[in-house]
Amino acid sequence: MNIRPIDWTYGQVYGLRLRIIGNNPEVIIDWGNGHAKTLYRNEIEEFHIYPKDDYLQYEVKVTVISGDIDFIDPCGGECCIEGVDFNGAPSVKEISVENCRNIILNNPNLEKLTVRIYCGSNIDLSKCPNLRHLYFDGGVNMKELNLSGCHNLGWLEVDGSWENPEFSKIVIANDAPLKYVRLSSVNLSKGSLEYIKSIIDRNNGEIYNE
16 A cells, blocks of 8 residues: 655644454554654554645555455545555555545445545546445536446445536446435536436435435
8 A cells, every 4th residue: 555645734743543354463664764663563553744835745544464455545635645555455445545635446345435536536436346335425527426347336435526516427336235325515417416316216215415
């Protein structure tokens, strides 16, 4: 997993939360500025202090020596993240990412995703067929959210932006067992909204359009 935190808003702290499954876990966190730490526990919550300089960038790497990553949360509460690459964590079941410009996913076991795209564009979820629960904050550059490959999706929450009237389409797999949808500040086209409602009605679910 690679992370590049940028655009510090205040303070100097960057954080990372992990849940590792398996016996005798061993994880190495390389903070990208000459400091690394090896940890031997299943629940990890670590924070690191960087110089507060908007011109400096760091690549944070997490290497799992023993065990599998079940949950990842690069909780960079005092910075924005330029990019996160989860290609190296195929076992992960839950991911939470906030203030991220770009996210790369190739996680067939992923079931729950919380993501807030910061000034980003579209997100590719085609390689997450087992996704069941999605909370998505689309930012100001989104136009379409394509969930056609998420055949197990049952829960969907989408927060758009009043600054982005072009975000007007959400594509849902016809066979998705979707039962709960909440839309906020998303100006979906009439056809897209009617199609989502038809899936919800078929599954005896609920939809809220705020």
